[in-house]
Amino acid sequence: MLNxxxxxxxxxxxxRAAEAEKALVAVGEQAExxxxxxxxxxxxxxxxxxxxxxxxxxxxVMTAAFEGGPHAVLRSFLQAVLEHKRERFLPxxxxxxxK
Numbered sequence: 001m002l003n004x005x006x007x008x009x010x011x012x013x014x015x016r017a018a019e020a021e022k023a024l025v026a027v028g029e030q031a032e033x034x035x036x037x038x039x040x041x042x043x044x045x046x047x048x049x050x051x052x053x054x055x056x057x058x059x060x061v062m063t064a065a066f067e068g069g070p071h072a073v074l075r076s077f078l079q080a081v082l083e084h085k086r087e088r089f090l091p092x093x094x095x096x097x098x099k
Contacts, residue, residue: 004096006089011096014077026071028098034074035094037065048087055082 018027038044047053047061062078063070070078081087 003089003092006086007092007096010077010081010086010089010093011099013080014073014093014097017073017077021073023071023073027073030066030070030074031094031097033065034062034070035091035098038091038094045088045091048090055079055087058082058087 014027014031015024018024038048048058059075059078059082063075069075081090081093086093
């Protein structure tokens with residue numbers, strides 16, 4: 001239940017930020033791509049949950065998949081997720097955002 005609450009709260013924040021910047025389509029497409037990559041990459045979720053891995057390293061891995069880099073809204077969102085140590089919830093957050 002707590003996982004769902006956290007995921008929904010962060011998903012709503014991403015939705016609001018994307019809407020405010022009129023970037024819902026671009027952010028949605030990139031969020032879908034990131035979600036697929038996290039599910040497809042073996043060990044990705046384990047890496048995100050690793051408390052020893054530096055947030056900067058995690059951000060670099062997540063954003064490397066985007067040609068030209070992620071949209072500024074998505075990049076800021078990912079930084080906030082990392083700063084608040086919620087990266088283990090990222091697959092759930094992305095799934096809630098994409099509903």
